[in-house]
Amino acid sequence: MYNDLEYLKVSLPEDILKLKSNGDFIGTIRLIDLKLKKEIPFALRKRLEIEKNIIKVIQREYPYSFEEALSIMQSNVKNFAKDELITLQEESAADWILVNGKVYFNESFYGNLLKTRPDIVKRLVDKDARLANEEREQLLIDNIKMMKEKGEVSYFIHLRTSLKIKKEYSRVNENIKVHLPLPIGYRQVKNINILKTQAKYISSHDYPQRTAFFEEKLRDDHEFSVEYTYENYLKYVNLDESKVNEIQPSFDTEEHAPHIMFTPYIKELAKELIGDETNPLIKARKIYDFITTKIMYSYMRKYFTITNIPEYAALNLKGDCGVQALLFITLCRYVGIPARWQSGLYVTPYYVGCHDWAEFYIEPYGWLFADPSFGGSAYRRGDKESWNFYFGNLDPFRMPAASEFQHEFDPPKKHLRYDPYDNQVGECEYDDYGLLREDFKVKLELIDMHQI
Template sequence: MKTVCACGYFVAVLAVLATARPCPAETKAQFQAAKELIAKGEFREATKLLRPEIDPSAPTTSPAAIMLEVLDRTRADFPHSEAEITKQLRESIPDVKETEIEKWRDAGALQSKQIDGEYRYFRNAAANLFRLSKEARERREKTPEEKKGFDLDRLIGELNAIAKTADTPAIYPVKHHVTYTLSLKEGNPRLKPGATVRAWLPFPQEYRIQQTDVKLLKSEPEGVVAPPKTPQRTIYFEQVVDDKGTPPKFVAEYEFTAYAYVPTLNLELVKPYDEESDEYSEFTAERAPHIVFTPEVKKLVKEIVGDETNPLKKAQLIFNWVSENIPWVSEMEYSTIPSLSKKGLAARCGDCGVQNTTFITLCRAAGVPARWQSGFGTKPDEQGMHDWAEIYVEPWGWLPADASYGKRKSDEPAVRDFFCGHMDPYRLIVNLDYGRELHPPKTSFRSEPIDFQRGEVEVDGHNLYFDEWEWDLKVKSTPPEDKKE
């Protein structure tokens, strides 16, 4: 496992800037010099080169402005000094030694980055250390009590039993009632009377028989829902700031029904692909920068699948490998990560988006069509942002897969392997793809250019980052047994 350091971290930064307008010729030398400084961790010097090339009154659209914004976001993601991270660790390991901290850091278990000559530590480095290091867990003086959450494996067992006699793979409908609120914070200098605030909030897809009966109940102010099948679906708002400069608030209330998707899979029934089809070509292809078949990826795929030719079995082997080798940790903001799959394979850890993009990349490299989905997990008392995937296998078509939920700790194969080909009903599908243009398009570089979950905001074309507003998701889920007759 490698240390998360600045060196090499921004080698692919131009890929992050792919949607930016081109640099004028006279700025290219400064831009290249700034890239080289960033690669060496010299953020301060890079900033000095970039700032004169930027019009601070203009929205963030140029390569130089986006690069500077990414630097600022990276600094925010790595706020802790050596002294601060030591203090945090001593709350759990009172006698932790500097040599131990250095060892964990150099092994990549204590996530850090060299910025301007000093180690800076990831905002959740201390918590992630105990997820990544068995030694650190054993050194911890007090182990936090695990909260008993939703019994997902019990539900999986129930779903498997229902599926045996069902005449459709879509079973166990759960009615969801969602209230999503996005509120701008007080004191923002851009919230001047007469300024135009634009906001995009997440809105559910109508997705085959898995997510249906989508209905907007109300919105404040009146919003515009993106058309069905928009890759990243939104409800869009515009509001002019009043004479008092009151921070706007946007609310969307909607409902939908989500079904568990539990087809009966059998390796012996798998059919060969039509490799000439557009669908096969699109979803087995690279899509730089996040899906790239590097030599490492090709070698790893060969090690994982060997001579296996059955597409479903190949996907299962890859699913198991990701589940066992890419553990979940709290992740950096995606806008600062040049390639999610490269990050997952280099660090050998990541959050749900990193895990599932790694899974998608390995599947495609193995000739198994795979693609992205995301939105929210909506399990009772465990709602939160979540990403997963789909794989295409004939004769069933697109099958859900969640390499983050991964292999379950169960002796029952149907429970253990459930999430490679099946899905629970506690989902809110917002996105059918990643990195797609919003509806209507956003002016500035997005707070989250890859995923779309928390929302996006801009004032007179200027992006407002996540620390300038708050979001709140309230979900009431009603499973079948709770519905009144």
């Protein structure tokens, strides 16, 4: 099933697209099942089978009707009017779909507006939320200043991740398998120590999507957990385009279906951005500048529901951290710049949560970091120093658990993962089906963090 994901590059039949676009999910599944009963091409069959899983996921992604979304905004934002929500919807700032012909908003639409709309944040009823956001920004600004002054920075980080199956999805005494992410020992990460866990198996320290694996009979209110420490070491790189070598490597420049694909639009966009430029560092910077200044940050529905993530970002001019990173990687690869994925957690005393970013390779510097999401945020608030920093450099507040996009676990899951591309909060499955993200609770705890 995992290898079947490449068939997402196959288009859906028109009649199925019509029903799906209108949010008639019951009708969509019925029509898919009718087609699957017939003798149809193998590639189309695989595509339709995957679409059934996508429909299952997407139905739970958009819980708020227009009236419910308006109530959320008016309860939290001073003097919020109905016309404002309509405008946000039309500008695609508040993600929505049609469900049986009616507008429904994504579960994260409110959080997305707080992240991307300073004017709304200023009107929050809860002033503490605004102050917390300002503290997080200042931490990054101070770190950049310190890295430039000292040339490097190192942090010790102690984390605990725990997972519980929600009561309504708990099958006590049934066999269950759980994967929890762990830091990968490569690039900036050193001295990883697993302190406490009852995991049955832990994948190797450099495995591309590293996890602690549990397999046991589920007990009532059981908690799966792993506690670990690691150290992040980052050196500041001052890039100079005049020092770039004429000969550059060609590894990590290939396509990887269904997402890292050189579609006609990606090719046209790359040509428009790069023009006649031949210096690979300047090429990468042009791509970074486009994404950070033209792609609006937006929380996303689950990646599994998007058939081509980089093209989605390039067409809709919006996307979250991972969507922006994949667009950067795809455009870099198309123009001959090696680029790859890195993701896991963003970890500070103020917040621990999921985050994705990218790496790209330029001789003589080697592998460099690029975080279009953080760079774009800095650009929007007028912080040019931070904007420039996140092209080539990275802050030390990360826990990388994935060094490759769309990579299988060790050991692999039997059922298709709810997120078959990334490795951030965990995956669970019974013998007969895999659980969705909404079926379990995850707690990310920072126990200690200090500069070395």
